[in-house]
Amino acid sequence: MLDKVMEAAGIKVFGVADYEETLPGTGFKQREMFDGIQSVIVCLIPWDTGMNEGRNMARYAVGRNYHEVAAEHLSIATEILKRAFPEDTFKFFVDSSPIAEVRAAVLAGLGVRGKNNLLISKEYGTRCAIGEIITTRKFAKSKKSVGTCFDCGKCIKVCPNGALTEKGYEKEKCVAYINQMKKELTPEDEALIKKVGFICGCDCCTDCCPMNRHADGTGLKEFKESAKPVYTPGMDLSDRSYGWKPANVERNYKIITED
Ligand code: SF4
Ligand code: SF4
Incomplete structure (x- = not known):
């Protein structure tokens, strides 16, 4: 049944987790939860538009805002499910989720x-957004993935600021976090942003990942048809994932273009 719903919503890759197993959640947006949740239907929305040599932003940002595109697909699936199971509650989230998505x-x-x-998925490597539909309906949980991480350590080696180590990930050291910070940047922060050369994001640990070899350009047509790989000042940001922080974008652009 879920196969047909997802096909109608244009979602090719999805799976089901038992809600209880996903706990504890992130704490974020917990007020949007409801009683009796049984299952989490997790959906992958691929956004990659290819390498786009000369781009000045991370790959996820090249096409239309992935939150919006994912929401369009997830809302179709959610509406079909609501009609099929009117006694149950369904609600979807993308990114800003009460569930720890990975x-x-x-x-x-x-x-x-x-x-x-x-997340490294078989179909899209790391190049996809994760969205989920939370529901009071009990669906059979999916089998464990046979996917893998090669454990090659390339991501740790190329990380420009030591945000990745064998111990894990430190968000505060991640350039994709630093270039989104609103607070004043230190000279070291600026040097890192310049080194990576992006107005938002950082692809170092994903472009080097062998698990992404097959995942070039696997994004949906919504992303490919709207691709704008180079930001220039004055560009319309209304449908871009980074458009909600225009001052940061402008600041980062100055940093990466000045001599
Ligand atoms: S996005 Fe860049 S800075 Fe962040 S963990 Fe990956 S390589 Fe390191
Ligand atoms: S580069 Fe990819 S495959 Fe290699 S350790 Fe990092 S995540 Fe795993």
Whole structure:
């Protein structure tokens, strides 16, 4: 039944986790939860538009805002499910979720957590957004994934600021976090942003990952048709994932372009 729903919603890869197993959640947005949750349907939304040589942003940002695209697909699936099971509650989330998404995706059999701290899926490598539908309906949970992380350590080696180590991931050291910070940057922060050369994000630990070899350009047509790999000042940001922080984008652009 779920296969047909997801096909109608244009979602090719999904799995089911038992809600109880995904706990504890993130604490974030917990007020949007409801009683009696049984299952989490985890969906992958691929966004990659290819290497786009000369881009000045991370790959996820090249196409349209992935939150919006994912929400369009997830809302179709959610509406079909609501109609099919009117006695149950269904609610979808993308990114800003009360569920720890990578963990839920692993539990739903969609892949493994790589040393780069991201979901590595068989179909899209790390190049996808994770969305989920939370429901009071009990669906059969998916089998464990046979996916893998090679444990090659390349992601740790290339990380420009030691955010990845054998012990795990330190968000505060991640350039993708630093270049989104609103607070004043230190000279060291600026040097890192310049080194990576992006107005948002950082692809070092994913472009080097052998598990992404097959995942170039696997994104949905919504992303490919809207690809703008180079930001220039004055660009319309209304449908971009980084458009909610225009001051940061402008600041980062100055940093990466000044001599
Ligand atoms: S995104 Fe960049 S800075 Fe962050 S963990 Fe990966 S390589 Fe390190
Ligand atoms: S670069 Fe190697 S160690 Fe890092 S996530 Fe990819 S396969 Fe795993």
